[in-house]
Amino acid sequence: MSTLIEHDQMNNQRLLPRIALIACGSFSPPTPMHFRMFEIAKDFFKTQGTHHVVGGIVSPTHDSYQKKGLVAGTHRFAMLKLALQSSTWIKTSDWEIQQAEWTRTLSVLQYHQNYMNNYINSPLEGDMNGTLPGWMPPGLRERQDGVQLKLLCGADLLESFAVPGLWADKDIEDIVGNHGLVVISRYGANPEKFIFESDLLTKYQKNITLITNWVPNEVSSTMIRRLISRGQSVKYLLDDRVIDYIQMQGLFNCKTFTLDNRKPTSMNVFCCGENESIASAKKLLPSRNGPGQVIQVVTSEKGTKVTTELQRIGSASDESDAKKKKTDAVNV
Numbered sequence: 001m002s003t004l005i006e007h008d009q010m011n012n013q014r015l016l017p018r019i020a021l022i023a024c025g026s027f028s029p030p031t032p033m034h035f036r037m038f039e040i041a042k043d044f045f046k047t048q049g050t051h052h053v054v055g056g057i058v059s060p061t062h063d064s065y066q067k068k069g070l071v072a073g074t075h076r077f078a079m080l081k082l083a084l085q086s087s088t089w090i091k092t093s094d095w096e097i098q099q100a101e102w103t104r105t106l107s108v109l110q111y112h113q114n115y116m117n118n119y120i121n122s123p124l125e126g127d128m129n130g131t132l133p134g135w136m137p138p139g140l141r142e143r144q145d146g147v148q149l150k151l152l153c154g155a156d157l158l159e160s161f162a163v164p165g166l167w168a169d170k171d172i173e174d175i176v177g178n179h180g181l182v183v184i185s186r187y188g189a190n191p192e193k194f195i196f197e198s199d200l201l202t203k204y205q206k207n208i209t210l211i212t213n214w215v216p217n218e219v220s221s222t223m224i225r226r227l228i229s230r231g232q233s234v235k236y237l238l239d240d241r242v243i244d245y246i247q248m249q250g251l252f253n254c255k256t257f258t259l260d261n262r263k264p265t266s267m268n269v270f271c272c273g274e275n276e277s278i279a280s281a282k283k284l285l286p287s288r289n290g291p292g293q294v295i296q297v298v299t300s301e302k303g304t305k306v307t308t309e310l311q312r313i314g315s316a317s318d319e320s321d322a323k324k325k326k327t328d329a330v331n332v
């Protein structure tokens with residue numbers, strides 16, 4: 001059986017429905033596991049023979065998401081582009097980071113879905129002036145049927161649906177009801193139980209694809225940031241091109257190298273929620289209602305140096321249990 005055609009019980013050929021996958025997240029920095037999710041999902045659908053995966057899209061969130069450790073969108077986009085140079089089918093979309101403010105995931109799905117629909121349904125309009133965005137899967141007009149865009153995520157993101165006030169119920173219903181979810185297992189998360197305990201998710205269970213990652217790897221952006229800020233090696237945990245970029249740009253408080261003599265110099269670079277000035281942190285305080293936003297500023301003196309710590313407290317910015325377990329595992 002080819003990846004495009006399935007045979008029914010009468011051995012009639014039927015074209016497999018086409019799907020594209022989009023992963024939303026911080027990607028600060030992007031790790032190989034962010035991209036493994038795509039490969040694992042594509043293999044799954046190929047093995048099941050139920051869908052043809054036409055493309056993968058990575059959509060980094062807007063800077064105003066303000067999660068701890070979030071470097072500027074331009075850096076995250078650049079790192080994603082470097083890391084994805086070796087992929088033939090996973091592309092990055094900069095649409096979210098180009099917006100004026102943080103965009104909810106449902107709107108991100110709708111934007112990319114509508115763009116693909118318009119392209120497939122208006123073949124007479126050419127290639128939209130030859131300027132198709134880089135994230136568009138190739139060959140969409142080879143067939144006339146639509147492409148369903150599904151949200152691809154790790155099981156911890158699924159479990160974040162239960163964080164009070166974080167996601168809107170109607171958005172969750174729209175995402176699982178109209179788009180579909182593809183969930184990759186992750187240490188510390190129990191997506192089967194999580195779905196069972198939610199009436200809403202149980203109702204749309206047929207639109208949720210749970211995939212076991214049999215070769216788990218608990219690398220996370222948090223752990224990478226921690227190692228880098230301690231001056232420890234992240235080689236073989238990140239793409240070499242991403243490591244070079246981090247060093248050259250001095251991201252995540254890494255010990256970077258000057259271009260001329262390649263001697264390490266300590267360089268503090270702005271990272272949202274990590275090194276922001278007190279003044280700009282205070283500026284953020286009044287407008288608290290989105291996830292990941294700063295709601296408390298704690299300043300402490302270490303010798304003569306004043307450090308500013310932006311704490312995320314309250315249910316809307318709590319990490320999911322899975323993420324907590326993941327982080328706890330590192331803290332031991």
Ligand SMILES: Nc1ncnc2c1ncn2[C@@H]1O[C@H](COP(=O)(O)OP(=O)(O)OP(=O)(O)O)[C@@H](O)[C@H]1O
Pocket residue numbers: 023024025026027028031033034037069152153154155156157184185186217218219220221222223323
């Ligand atoms: N090791 C992993 N296994 C499975 N899914 C993962 C893994 N790492 C990240 N993901 C998924 O990738 C997506 C983007 O996640 P995100 O940018 O938050 O990565 P992260 O490494 O968990 O970041 P952070 O440590 O900063 O929270 C999410 O859906 C998340 O569940």
Ligand SMILES: O=C(O)c1ccc[n+]([C@@H]2O[C@H](COP(=O)([O-])O)[C@@H](O)[C@H]2O)c1
Pocket residue numbers: 024025026027060061065067103104105106157166167168171291
């Ligand atoms: O749409 C929402 O309501 C919503 C609520 C919380 C988080 N998200 C998105 O989910 C992603 C979570 O990323 P992260 O790094 O916090 O795991 C990121 O892309 C956010 O924009 C989206």
